[in-house]
Amino acid sequence: xxxxxxxxxxxxxxxxxxxxxxxxxxxxxxxxxxxxxxxxxxxxxxxxxxxxxxxxxxxxxxxxxxxxxxxxxxxxxxxxxxxxxxxxxxxxxxxxxxxxxxxxxxxxxxxxxxxxxxxxxxxxxxxxxxxxxxxxxxxxxxxxxxxxxxxxxxxxxxxxxxxxxxxxxxxxxxxxxxxxxxxxxxxxxxxxxxxxxxxxxxxxxxxxxxxxxxxxxxxxxxxxxxxxxxxxxxxxxxxxxxxxxxxxxxxxxxxxxxxxxxxxxxxxxxxxxxxxxxxxxxxxxxxxxxxxxxxxxxxxxxxxxxxxxxxxxxxxxxxxxxxxxxxxxx
Amino acid sequence: xxxxxxxxxxxxxxxxxxxxxxxxxxxxxxxxxxxxxxxxxxxxxxxxxxxxxxxxxxxxxxxxxxxxxxxxxxxxxxxxxxxxxxxxxxxxxxxxxxxxxxxxxxxxxxxxxxxxxxxxxxxxxxxxxxxxxxxxxxxxxxxxxxxxxxxxxxxxxxxxxxxxxxxxxxxxxxxxxxxxxxxxxxxxxxxxxxxxxxxxxxxxxxxxxxxxxxxxxxxxxxxxxxxxxxxxxxxxxxxxxxxxxxxxxxxxxxxxxxxxxxxxxxxxxxxxxxxxxxxxxxxxxxxxxxxxxxxxxxxxxxxxxxxxx
Numbered sequence: 001x002x003x004x005x006x007x008x009x010x011x012x013x014x015x016x017x018x019x020x021x022x023x024x025x026x027x028x029x030x031x032x033x034x035x036x037x038x039x040x041x042x043x044x045x046x047x048x049x050x051x052x053x054x055x056x057x058x059x060x061x062x063x064x065x066x067x068x069x070x071x072x073x074x075x076x077x078x079x080x081x082x083x084x085x086x087x088x089x090x091x092x093x094x095x096x097x098x099x100x101x102x103x104x105x106x107x108x109x110x111x112x113x114x115x116x117x118x119x120x121x122x123x124x125x126x127x128x129x130x131x132x133x134x135x136x137x138x139x140x141x142x143x144x145x146x147x148x149x150x151x152x153x154x155x156x157x158x159x160x161x162x163x164x165x166x167x168x169x170x171x172x173x174x175x176x177x178x179x180x181x182x183x184x185x186x187x188x189x190x191x192x193x194x195x196x197x198x199x200x201x202x203x204x205x206x207x208x209x210x211x212x213x214x215x216x217x218x219x220x221x222x223x224x225x226x227x228x229x230x231x232x233x234x235x236x237x238x239x240x241x242x243x244x245x246x247x248x249x250x251x252x253x254x255x256x257x258x259x260x261x262x263x264x265x266x267x268x269x270x271x272x273x274x275x276x277x278x279x280x281x282x283x284x285x286x287x288x289x290x291x292x293x294x295x296x297x298x299x300x301x302x303x304x305x306x307x308x309x310x311x312x313x314x315x316x317x318x319x320x321x322x323x324x325x326x327x328x329x330x
Numbered sequence: 331x332x333x334x335x336x337x338x339x340x341x342x343x344x345x346x347x348x349x350x351x352x353x354x355x356x357x358x359x360x361x362x363x364x365x366x367x368x369x370x371x372x373x374x375x376x377x378x379x380x381x382x383x384x385x386x387x388x389x390x391x392x393x394x395x396x397x398x399x400x401x402x403x404x405x406x407x408x409x410x411x412x413x414x415x416x417x418x419x420x421x422x423x424x425x426x427x428x429x430x431x432x433x434x435x436x437x438x439x440x441x442x443x444x445x446x447x448x449x450x451x452x453x454x455x456x457x458x459x460x461x462x463x464x465x466x467x468x469x470x471x472x473x474x475x476x477x478x479x480x481x482x483x484x485x486x487x488x489x490x491x492x493x494x495x496x497x498x499x500x501x502x503x504x505x506x507x508x509x510x511x512x513x514x515x516x517x518x519x520x521x522x523x524x525x526x527x528x529x530x531x532x533x534x535x536x537x538x539x540x541x542x543x544x545x546x547x548x549x550x551x552x553x554x555x556x557x558x559x560x561x562x563x564x565x566x567x568x569x570x571x572x573x574x575x576x577x578x579x580x581x582x583x584x585x586x587x588x589x590x591x592x593x594x595x596x597x598x599x600x601x602x603x604x605x606x607x608x609x610x611x612x613x614x615x616x617x618x619x620x621x622x623x624x625x626x627x628x629x630x631x632x633x634x635x636x637x638x639x
Binding site for chain 2: 059061063089090091092093094097098100102105106107108109110111119120123124155157168171
């Protein structure tokens, strides 16, 4: 949990699915986690394993025909899934804000940067046009924009990718949210800009004490930012624990595979390790464990039924895994 | 931006000059002697020559063209061969009528077309969407004279709500404007629907929703403005169409507008009048295209900044 131990957001048994020709694709299947104030929870996995859909489910923005079918998302003692839409809108962008993966397309091309940031301030903080614009300039200065007055009048196409992502960060943080969801915030940026964005998010997190949900497939980013890590595969959590436990002592073959696929400067191997195969079609998952067809250590047991989530360790060194291997070992 | 507008205006002058040249050439290659058409068959060759001289038709073609341009610049497009009315006077009189009809039809087309296009996109795949698409197909494919006749029969003859011909009152414009507007509304609603569907799936719309904006703000402020470019392109062409008169609608409703003037001048081989109406059509299309280009720049800053470079 976070430094203060206060749980800000609690997701319980979340189920989100999309209808498809082959039946229902369960993009998120029974995902549960808590995130505390000032804590960064990393969610990792390959593309298509349900990370982004989990994030969009939290703010109830899963695109049609997708549907959140079950579970609870508790924030401020209330289940967000039960809230009327009007109340949910008062939380979006205000108490729970999101930074999206693609800064080049996430900003409206026909509105100035200033107008896009200030509309959230006017909506949630009830500020007048002039006050909102003044706050917008402060926010732009805070995310290290030189000449914020001038930049506020510019349009997204006049800014670089890194600058646009900083605008997204300013927009997300302008109402000082309790939860900041970052959906692959650095994926579309080049490496030097990535570092700037990461330090900016860290800086703002420590300033506001927001809980951060960092969704990424970049384990390097996780090792730098996260306090706890969740590894997702085929819509389910397959491993969860403190950053140290998951990254240095992975229990699930999938996590191990992801870690082995990271290029390392201290290892002289000709080719990178890869996890064979692809993420399965979520509408027709393999029998037993969904990772079985790609797992080098699969056994008879993996075919019989899906594994149960096993927890190891205490609260401070919590480690859980969803694998028959761990179950048989324990 | 101002430089851009000035450049476009300069281009417009060249386009109009080109249009005047093409019009002049076409009028001169048309078979038939305009003087013979004007005069009775039994006119003496001396009388024919005298009229030809009076009208300047015995001068070399280049001189005739330069005279035409010189007079056109002074807004003098000659006189009708038959009524002797100055072409400019006839055009201005008919333009007033066409403008009333065109603006009513355009208001119907824009307001209804954009509204139902947006609604249809938001209700994609539902009953309302299917109904709107059905009406749009009908509106586009049904011949305008057929719609006009149906409207005359139902609302004019059976219900007696509106006059079926002439321009005696403001009510006289209701049925022709509806007949014309329905057609243009159908195409505008289709383009609006397609453009909106493309825009509402964009990432920035999700960002707007993630900010907590109400759905109407997302649609009106964030989506519609981005969807406007193709709508404006079409709306500009349709404005040109409407302002140059709908020959069929004007004929069916006996409205003395530009369209009817053009048909009459073709039927009567009234060359100065025809030349004047063709030039008027060119001017209207050139100006409506200019208006479209300028509106692009106002709506989309990417176009505005690219143009100023």
